[in-house]
Amino acid sequence: MGFQVLITVIFACLFVTCDGLYKDNKYGYIDRPTSDDVQGDQVKDKPVFQQQWITQKLDHFNGADSRMWKQKFLVTETYYRTGGPVFLMIGGEGPINKQWMSTDDGSTWLTYAKMLGALCFLLEHRFYGDSHPTIDLRTENLQFLSSQQALADLAHFRTVMAEQAGLTNSKWVAFGGSYPGALAAWSRMKYPNLIHAAVASSAPLHAIxxxxxxxxxxxxxxxxxxxxxxxxxxxxxxxxxxxxxxxxxxxxxxxxxxxxxxxxxxxxxxxxxxxxxxxxxxxxxxxxxxxxxxxxxxxxxxxxxxxxxxxxxxxxxxxxxxxxxxxxxxxxxxxxxxxxxxxxxxxxxxxxxxxxxxxxxxxxxxxxxxxxxxxxxxxxxxxxxxxxxxxxxxxxxxxxxxxxxxxxxxxxxxxxxKQTNENYGSYNIRATRIVFPNGSIDPWHALGITSSISDDLPAIFIKGTAHCANMYPARAEDLPQLILAREQIFQLLQKWLKEN
Structure with a gap:
């Protein structure tokens, strides 16, 4: 049974803003769809992915709370080769944009997937887009909106996919940019048994x-x-x-x-x-x-x-x-x-x-x-x-x-x-196999890792580039240092995927 069929079987059962604060949907790599080019589960008649749903707990940290909800995700096996890694792109503070699953556009993570034979998932963040854990956004419901709950969603998603689709022995790599970049780094730190490596682009790791x-x-x-x-x-x-x-x-x-x-x-x-x-x-x-x-x-x-x-x-x-x-x-x-x-x-x-x-x-x-x-x-x-x-x-x-x-x-x-920094470590994150790309023009680099902590926690500081620049499709006018940064990330992925 192919992976595409397996996924279907599994889940058949189962802005007016005042201050420019909201920049991670401005300020994140995943933006809300902005044209009629996105229709259904395809992009301009390119049916390269499927849209699916997974059942999640409302509160992962309260065993007595049995409430459940459905979380949206996209999957493409266009480049998957048996035994290849699994790439998990993390959604952020807005609806997931299906353009990031369009292979013809050449976003960098899909370029890596093509070279490494990876299966690719894009998981929407709870409370954003179509992923609604509660009936509305009242403040008492938003108590279930947090990075810790989102990381627990990621862990459960990874566990279910691995068990149901025969990916238990696959090496999973988390990708994210901006706030999702921080989630990628934290997922590797919090769940090293589940996430093998992470690419944390333009990640603001220090709460202030x-x-x-x-x-x-x-x-x-x-x-x-x-x-x-x-x-x-x-x-x-x-x-x-x-x-x-x-x-x-x-x-x-x-x-x-x-x-x-x-x-x-x-x-x-x-x-x-x-x-x-x-x-x-x-x-x-x-x-x-x-x-x-x-x-x-x-x-x-x-x-x-x-x-x-x-x-x-x-x-x-x-x-x-x-x-x-x-x-x-x-x-x-x-x-x-x-x-x-x-x-x-x-x-x-x-x-x-x-x-x-x-x-x-x-x-x-x-x-x-x-x-x-x-x-x-x-x-x-x-x-x-x-x-x-x-x-x-x-x-x-x-x-x-x-x-x-x-x-x-x-x-x-x-x-x-303060609690966020205590929980995740701020600039003093302790983990392995996480790369931190940042751009010198991006204001968010001030809250990120811009100097390597160790060989297994390297920073790539890209002079002259802005927010999440390394994640976007390559083009002829890219700065040489941006081209080199993308290559460095690929070399790290190759190296880390060979490690146990």
């Missing part, structure tokens, strides 16, 4: 509430393109921050940035909300600079750091404030193909993210990821450092959202991040 270093990396990335660029952005934002304090400027600001509605500032949080949203135009551009995300059908992939700095250096556009406004308009209309820049008030943001329905405006991942940020990780990208170009959205604004949305206190937030 005040992640002010994020914007420090943004400054350095802009300066690497043009030393004057971050200074000009700072001048522009300082001007904006001053103008936005006075209601008589609201009409002009609305026109300058082509806002979808007239600017309304009724509270300090409204002010922080619009400032963080406008800053995210640059933050998001830096984070994904020159990443080959086009195969995901993601927009704005051609908007780069070079675009930012060219606009900010153009005197014909006026002073730095007007240049920054021109960049926001350019990115909004030309690259994102939007008629105007959405400018929610803080109360509008709260109304959306407090909606607990799986069909709500923030159910694609914003509400869930904010809960994980408030309970486990922090990761709040604040303007509290003097060595960055923005202002107006400091730590207090960020952490008060946890109180306003989930009634989670400041102390609980800090305790959660």
């Amino acid at each position: 509430v005040n992640f002010s270093e994020y914007l420090e990396v943004v400054w350095r990335a802009l300066a690497a393109e043009n030393p004057d660029c971050p200074l000009l952005v700072k001048m522009a934002f300082d001007t904006l921050h001053e103008l936005i304090k006075h209601p008589n400027n609201y009409e002009n600001i609305t026109k300058d940035f082509n806002l979808c509605s007239r600017l309304q500032i009724r509270s300090e949080k409204d002010r922080a909300c619009i400032l963080s949203s406008l800053a995210d135009s640059v933050m998001d551009t830096v984070q994904y600079n020159n990443d080959n995300r086009a195969f995901e059908r993601v927009l704005a992939t051609n908007c780069t750091i070079k675009t930012v700095c060219e606009v900010m250096s153009d005197p014909s556009l006026g002073n730095p404030y007007h240049r920054f406004a021109a960049f926001v308009r350019l990115r909004t209309t030309t690259y994102l193909l939007q008629p105007c820049f959405k400018d929610p008030t803080y109360n509008e943001y709260l109304e959306d993210i407090r909606n607990t329905s799986y069909s709500g405006p923030s159910s694609g991942g914003e509400r869930q990821w904010m809960y994980q940020s408030c309970t486990e990780f922090g990761y709040f990208q604040t303007t509290d450092s003097p060595n960055q170009p923005f202002s107006g959205f400091g730590l207090q604004y960020q952490v008060e959202q946890c109180q306003d949305i989930f009634n989670i206190s400041y102390q609980t937030l800090y305790d959660g991040a």
